[in-house]
C-alpha cells in the first residue's frame with residue numbers, strides 16, 4: 289500500500305521508514321519551451337500554434353500569452369545556477385521547433401540552435417544531464433496552416449526537424465524524447481479544442497494522434513541515423529481509468545476511456561497495433577483510412593526508454609441520457625465516440641487544477657506499462673501539482689505541493705520494489721510557468737516566479753527536493 293497523500297501533522301510521530309532509491313537514480317525537474325522561454329520574437333523565432341492561440345481572445349484565461357513567460361531565454365545562466373543549487377542531476381527541457389527551424393521547413397536557424405547549445409553546455413558544466421524533448425506542443429504555425437497534425441506530411445516535417453536538432457546537439461545530449469503527451473496534442477488540440485490550434489473534430493483528432501506517432505517513429509529513425517548512441521524515447525501521459533461501480537455499463541465506460549487515453553498510444557508505440565475494441569469504439573468517428581501499410585512498423589520502431597507523465601486518475605461511469613459533460617471536458621469533447629461517458633469526482637482531495645490526488649495510481653500506472661507492455665527502463669518524466677502559493681516574508685511554504693511530491697515518490701519507490709525498472713523522476717515543474725489554457729493562474733513550480741519582476745524564490749518543496757536528491761531518497765522525517 290502507498291502512504292497517505294499528506295505527511296503527518298506537526299507534532300505527530302512519523303513512523304514511516306526512510307526510503308532509498310537505486311544507485312544512479314536520475315533526479316530531475318522538467319519545463320517546456322513555450323511555458324518558460326518568452327523571447328517569442330527574438331533570435332529569428334517565428335510563431336507556433338501556441339502564439340496564435342494565446343493571442344486569440346477568449347482562448348487563454350485572462351488573455352495570457354507566452355510572449356515573456358519566465359524570460360528564461362535571457363536568464364539561462366542564473367536559472368541553471370539555481371538548478372545546480374538544488375542539486376538536480378538532470379533537467380528536462382524542450383526545444384522550440386519554430387526557434388530552431390522558423391516556419392517548420394528549410395534550414396536551421398543558427399541563432400536558435402545556439403541558445404540550446406549554450407543551455408546544454410551550461411548544464412554539462414554544472415554536472416546536470418540534459419534531457420531533450422523535441423516536441424512539447426509548439427508546432428510552427430505555417431505547418432498548421434497547411435493542415436497541422438491531421439495532415440500526414442507533418443510527420444515527415446517533424447523527422448526533418450529531428451535531424452537538424454540531432455546534428456547540432458547530438459554530440460552533447462544523451463537522452464532524447466520525441467513527443468511530449470501526444471494525447472494532449474491530438475485530443476485537446478484537435479478534439480475539444482481547449483489547446484492550440486483549437487480545432488474540434490473527432491476524426492481530425494484521431495488522424496492527428498496517428499500522425500504524431502508516425503512522426504515519432506520517423507524521428508526515432510532519424511535520431512538513430514544521426515546519433516547511434518542516443519538514448520531515445522517518447523513521453524506519454526497515462527491515467528488509470530476506474531469504473532465508478534462494478535456495473536457492466538460502468539466497466540465498459542472505463543474500457544472505452546482507457547482505450548482513448550492510454551491504449552490509443554501504448555499499443556501502437558509498444559506493440560505495433562491499434563486495439564481492436566478501440567477501433568470498434570471509433571468506427572462512427574473514422575474508418576482509419578489514414579493508416580497506411582508500414583505505418584505501425586514505423587511507429588513501433590524500438591526505443592531505449594519510455595517516459596510516463598502522471599498526474600491523476602479518471603473515474604468514469606456509464607452515460608446518463610441528457611446529462612451534461614464535466615466542464616473541463618466541455619463539448620466538443622476530447623473523447624471522440626465516447627463523448628457521453630461521465631467523469632465522476634470522488635470527493636478526495638484535489639489540487640488547484642481540480643485533479644484528484646491519487647498517489648497509488650502512479651504505482652498502478654508504472655506497473656501496467658512494465659507488466660503489460662515493455663521491459664524497457666521507465667522514467668517518470670513529469671509529476672507534480674498546482675496549488676495557490678503565498679509569498680510571506682520572501683518565503684513560499686508550499687506544504688501541499690511538498691506532500692504531493694512526497695506521496696508520489698513513495699509510490700515510485702513502491703513500483704520499483706514491485707519490479708518496475710524505474711530509472712528516474714522529473715518533478716513538474718522546475719518553476720512556475722505558463723500553464724497553457726490556464727495562463728499564469730496555475731502554479732506548478734518548485735521555484736516561485738514573480739512575473740512582474742522575474743524574481744525566483746525556491747519554495748519549501750524545492751528545498752525538500754534538494755534534500756531528497758542529496759540522500760537519494762526520503763528521510764523518515
Ligand code: FCB
Nearest residue numbers: 320468469716723724732
Ligand atoms: C502536462 C504538460 C505540462 C504541464 C503539466 C501540468 O500535461 O506536459 O506542460 O502543463 O501537464
